[in-house]
Amino acid sequence: RSDGKCDGPRMRPQFYFFGYEGRAGLPSNFDCDYCNALGHTAGALIACGRSGYMATVRHLDLPPSQWVPCGTPITMLMNMEKRKGKMKPVIRKALTDLEGTPFQTLKKHRAEWLSNDMYRIVGPIQVRMERY
Numbered sequence: 001r002s003d004g005k006c007d008g009p010r011m012r013p014q015f016y017f018f019g020y021e022g023r024a025g026l027p028s029n030f031d032c033d034y035c036n037a038l039g040h041t042a043g044a045l046i047a048c049g050r051s052g053y054m055a056t057v058r059h060l061d062l063p064p065s066q067w068v069p070c071g072t073p074i075t076m077l078m079n080m081e082k083r084k085g086k087m088k089p090v091i092r093k094a095l096t097d098l099e100g101t102p103f104q105t106l107k108k109h110r111a112e113w114l115s116n117d118m119y120r121i122v123g124p125i126q127v128r129m130e131r132y
Helices: 019-023 029-047 101-115
Strands: 053-058 068-073 078-083 086-091
Touching (some): 029 053, 029 068
Antiparallel strands (some): 078 086
């Protein structure tokens, strides 16, 4: 820049720490399909000029060829709450339902799971690349 050879915009790199990603196992085929679908959905939303939408995919219990890409308006996730005396749009906290099935299952097995080795750790999941 000082010698006048660079007349473009100044580059400002942004650094990111990949600590969790670096320690994670390899993605499963579902992980790859899901992220691919989300990326394509996000690209389609951008191409259509739809800002304020979150890329989502429905029917994840079906094969990927039957998934349905969607754009969910961020406003659909928001509720009005009083913050510092003023009503503000916020995404509501998702608290654990202490009467729900997941917590009741934990409660039922908690003592056994604390004292015994009840975990299934099979190692990293390997992606089968022949699908791609």
